[in-house]
Amino acid sequence: MGEQDMSGQDMSGQIVKIVGIGGSLRSDSYSQLALAIAAQRVQALGASVEILDLRQLTLPFCDGGDDYSDFPDVARMQQAVKAADGLILATPEYHGSLSGVLKNALDLMSFDELSGKVAGLISVLGGQSNSNALNDLRVIMRWVHGWVIPEQIAVGQAWKAFDANGNLVDDKLSERFDQFAQSLVENTRKLRSVAV
Amino acid sequence: MGEQDMSGQDMSGQIVKIVGIGGSLRSDSYSQLALAIAAQRVQALGASVEILDLRQLTLPFCDGGDDYSDFPDVARMQQAVKAADGLILATPEYHGSLSGVLKNALDLMSFDELSGKVAGLISVLGGQSNSNALNDLRVIMRWVHGWVIPEQIAVGQAWKAFDANGNLVDDKLSERFDQFAQSLVENTRKLRSVAV
Amino acid sequence: MGEQDMSGQDMSGQIVKIVGIGGSLRSDSYSQLALAIAAQRVQALGASVEILDLRQLTLPFCDGGDDYSDFPDVARMQQAVKAADGLILATPEYHGSLSGVLKNALDLMSFDELSGKVAGLISVLGGQSNSNALNDLRVIMRWVHGWVIPEQIAVGQAWKAFDANGNLVDDKLSERFDQFAQSLVENTRKLRSVAV
Amino acid sequence: MGEQDMSGQDMSGQIVKIVGIGGSLRSDSYSQLALAIAAQRVQALGASVEILDLRQLTLPFCDGGDDYSDFPDVARMQQAVKAADGLILATPEYHGSLSGVLKNALDLMSFDELSGKVAGLISVLGGQSNSNALNDLRVIMRWVHGWVIPEQIAVGQAWKAFDANGNLVDDKLSERFDQFAQSLVENTRKLRSVAV
Numbered sequence: 001m002g003e004q005d006m007s008g009q010d011m012s013g014q015i016v017k018i019v020g021i022g023g024s025l026r027s028d029s030y031s032q033l034a035l036a037i038a039a040q041r042v043q044a045l046g047a048s049v050e051i052l053d054l055r056q057l058t059l060p061f062c063d064g065g066d067d068y069s070d071f072p073d074v075a076r077m078q079q080a081v082k083a084a085d086g087l088i089l090a091t092p093e094y095h096g097s098l099s100g101v102l103k104n105a106l107d108l109m110s111f112d113e114l115s116g117k118v119a120g121l122i123s124v125l126g127g128q129s130n131s132n133a134l135n136d137l138r139v140i141m142r143w144v145h146g147w148v149i150p151e152q153i154a155v156g157q158a159w160k161a162f163d164a165n166g167n168l169v170d171d172k173l174s175e176r177f178d179q180f181a182q183s184l185v186e187n188t189r190k191l192r193s194v195a196v
Numbered sequence: 197m198g199e200q201d202m203s204g205q206d207m208s209g210q211i212v213k214i215v216g217i218g219g220s221l222r223s224d225s226y227s228q229l230a231l232a233i234a235a236q237r238v239q240a241l242g243a244s245v246e247i248l249d250l251r252q253l254t255l256p257f258c259d260g261g262d263d264y265s266d267f268p269d270v271a272r273m274q275q276a277v278k279a280a281d282g283l284i285l286a287t288p289e290y291h292g293s294l295s296g297v298l299k300n301a302l303d304l305m306s307f308d309e310l311s312g313k314v315a316g317l318i319s320v321l322g323g324q325s326n327s328n329a330l331n332d333l334r335v336i337m338r339w340v341h342g343w344v345i346p347e348q349i350a351v352g353q354a355w356k357a358f359d360a361n362g363n364l365v366d367d368k369l370s371e372r373f374d375q376f377a378q379s380l381v382e383n384t385r386k387l388r389s390v391a392v
Numbered sequence: 393m394g395e396q397d398m399s400g401q402d403m404s405g406q407i408v409k410i411v412g413i414g415g416s417l418r419s420d421s422y423s424q425l426a427l428a429i430a431a432q433r434v435q436a437l438g439a440s441v442e443i444l445d446l447r448q449l450t451l452p453f454c455d456g457g458d459d460y461s462d463f464p465d466v467a468r469m470q471q472a473v474k475a476a477d478g479l480i481l482a483t484p485e486y487h488g489s490l491s492g493v494l495k496n497a498l499d500l501m502s503f504d505e506l507s508g509k510v511a512g513l514i515s516v517l518g519g520q521s522n523s524n525a526l527n528d529l530r531v532i533m534r535w536v537h538g539w540v541i542p543e544q545i546a547v548g549q550a551w552k553a554f555d556a557n558g559n560l561v562d563d564k565l566s567e568r569f570d571q572f573a574q575s576l577v578e579n580t581r582k583l584r585s586v587a588v
Numbered sequence: 589m590g591e592q593d594m595s596g597q598d599m600s601g602q603i604v605k606i607v608g609i610g611g612s613l614r615s616d617s618y619s620q621l622a623l624a625i626a627a628q629r630v631q632a633l634g635a636s637v638e639i640l641d642l643r644q645l646t647l648p649f650c651d652g653g654d655d656y657s658d659f660p661d662v663a664r665m666q667q668a669v670k671a672a673d674g675l676i677l678a679t680p681e682y683h684g685s686l687s688g689v690l691k692n693a694l695d696l697m698s699f700d701e702l703s704g705k706v707a708g709l710i711s712v713l714g715g716q717s718n719s720n721a722l723n724d725l726r727v728i729m730r731w732v733h734g735w736v737i738p739e740q741i742a743v744g745q746a747w748k749a750f751d752a753n754g755n756l757v758d759d760k761l762s763e764r765f766d767q768f769a770q771s772l773v774e775n776t777r778k779l780r781s782v783a784v
Binding site: 416417418421453454455456457484486487488489490491492493494495496497498499524528531532534535536 | 612613614617649650651652653680682683684685686687688689690691692693694695720724727728730731732
Binding site: 327331334335338341342343344346347348383386387389 | 719723726727730733734735736738739740775778779781
């Protein structure tokens with residue numbers, strides 16, 4: 001299939017839109033650092049990325065209802081996610097799972113926003129790496145009929161994973177971010193194409 | 197072993213203290229109904245129960261830090277849980293996992309409060325019953341070195357599970373609550389005993 | 393887009409090849425029935441399907457090694473899966489997870505065969521439906537860098553799910569098999585396409 | 589409380605009986621090494637331990653039925669587990685879960701053998717440690733109404749974890765085996781006591 005055909009067929013020439021959400025409210029958050037690195041690499045591949053920084057949004061606790069009109073950031077988040085093709089979800093691993101902060105943000109959305117989206121998952125831990133938070137997130141994203149790419153990243157011992165400029169110290173880990181970005185952009189393009 | 201010996205030996209004559217936490221903020225929450233029923237039956241077996249209603253506590257989102265002095269309900273929750281022998285955790289299943297509200301409450305605590313506690317788990321769903329939220333909670337409680345009793349309860353199609361007085365409609369489900377309460381009280385007593 | 397265009401564009405004219413593996417050795421296995429139904433619907437959409445019936449293969453227990461030359465069915469299974477684009481994995485839920493029989497068959501394969509494959513998951517239960525086996529399979533397939541479609545099927549109370557001819561009794565469940573087959577064929581085509 | 593009192597009170601003077609099952613068939617299995625170390629330490633605390641070495645038992649694949657009279661080792665395994673108070677389950681982590689070999693052995697048993705037992709879980713990995721196999725085993729053991737102690741062990745990079753004599757190289761890991769054994773024996777005694 002020629003490239004000229006491709007651009008017209010799969011996503012009508014549109015750029016892949018990725019929204020990144022970080023599940024930590026810490027001021028010096030390693031999750032947000034990891035998210036920023038992933039976002040950079042996704043952009044370098046020609047996708048657009050919007051970061052929703054939960055530290056800057058005013059979100060309520062989900063009460064199981066639909067009316068969050070007192071909190072305009074709920075609608076803002078919902079619209080950004082709804083308009084996206086793919087997601088990067090980055091979370092600290094707290095108590096062997098994703099943060100309540102990130103789960104609550106996801107609880108404020110539903111199939112309308114999340115169904116059919118292609119997600120890449122990142123977790124950040126103080127101790128040895130583990131995939132508990134990633135496993136829980138994977139099942140959660142499936143529950144809302146989303147896709148999750150196989151390339152997931154758990155950053156263990158996060159306190160020594162980044163240098164003073166917020167760059168990754170370990171080259172192998174950096175390569176994993178490259179593969180993550182590559183897979184997210186390429187497979188979002190494939191899965192979101194209308195007619196292959 | 198006679199009862200008089202027991203009281204002196206296992207828990208120094210103290211009553212088993214259970215704290216219940218419900219993970220829903222809905223005003224007409226089925227999780228809170230289920231929690232109330234479990235609490236009643238646990239009390240009927242001679243244990244004390246304190247319900248921490250998250251709708252009445254003012255908790256912040258966990259920011260990964262230790263200082264929540266602006267929110268006295270954090271310390272109140274921590275102290276109640278720390279003083280407890282066992283826990284009942286009741287959550288709505290949102291997106292195939294526990295609610296962000298409950299996870300955030302757990303994130304505000306740590307080993308100090310949760311380690312060694314004996315927990316019973318309940319989930320409440322709108323659709324068919326499922327054990328996703330219960331599985332995630334089980335792994336979370338282990339992560340903080342807690343125990344989880346095998347008798348767990350998933351209340352499916354919650355909208356038809358309770359009558360107008362908040363009682364369970366189905367006798368078999370009601371029996372499961374009896375077994376849940378029996379196991380929680382008996383095994384908390386055993387596991388919390390100092391010297392068996 | 394017409395069928396003639398499609399066949400020439402996405403996968404260089406190749407038909408999507410699906411291999412189905414059933415994780416039950418029971419002679420009257422409901423998993424095998426469910427697998428057969430899924431296979432039929434996948435074929436009706438133009439894909440080819442080969443069923444690997446573990447009841448007819450002679451597989452050893454995996455001993456962690458590489459040499460299974462005494463069991464030619466190991467190589468046969470490996471080659472069939474390696475040549476496939478996608479998989480249907482159907483398992484009875486035993487003790488809240490997939491069958492050891494199916495896990496052992498997967499243990500006999502590795503990245504060579506499984507990486508990059510697109511899988512659809514089905515579980516069959518005697519009691520109420522549950523997604524434990526499906527969740528475990530989802531994490532397992534990711535571990536070998538496979539994809540899993542969001543549309544998964546748990547057939548609860550399998551003893552009353554099929555009629556005497558092996559057809560599904562419930563229309564809604566039948567629709568889920570249609571959506572499952574549709575998603576598996578369409579998304580395997582997309583994800584396996586070389587250049588979108 | 590003195591030791592002489594203890595022996596007479598909790599379990600009617602009976603010694604805690606532990607059965608260990610290793611989920612690897614490799615001749616130089618690290619899981620079996622880890623199991624042997626755990627067994628030694630459990631014995632040092634006064635419990636009895638019987639190891640069921642699956643390399644020496646002739647077990648069939650579970651076919652979902654009840655009649656395994658052609659394989660007397662099935663009954664032998666069932667009887668040993670049924671007579672036990674607690675279990676040590678040690679598995680290699682294959683493809684992000686327990687081995688099919690171990691799952692199949694568990695599939696050959698049921699509530700009769702497994703319900704109420706207190707289990708300690710160990711996994712062994714070639715790469716970085718992870719708790720996927722342990723999580724799956726935890727949910728499986730709960731499914732059959734067993735208990736699982738919080739102290740679980742994942743031995744990462746197993747090829748460098750043991751010295752030539754099969755002893756643990758790392759002192760911190762060795763301490764974890766001590767805590768594991770301590771918890772398993774003590775809490776099995778508590779949970780299996782008739783009247784606390």
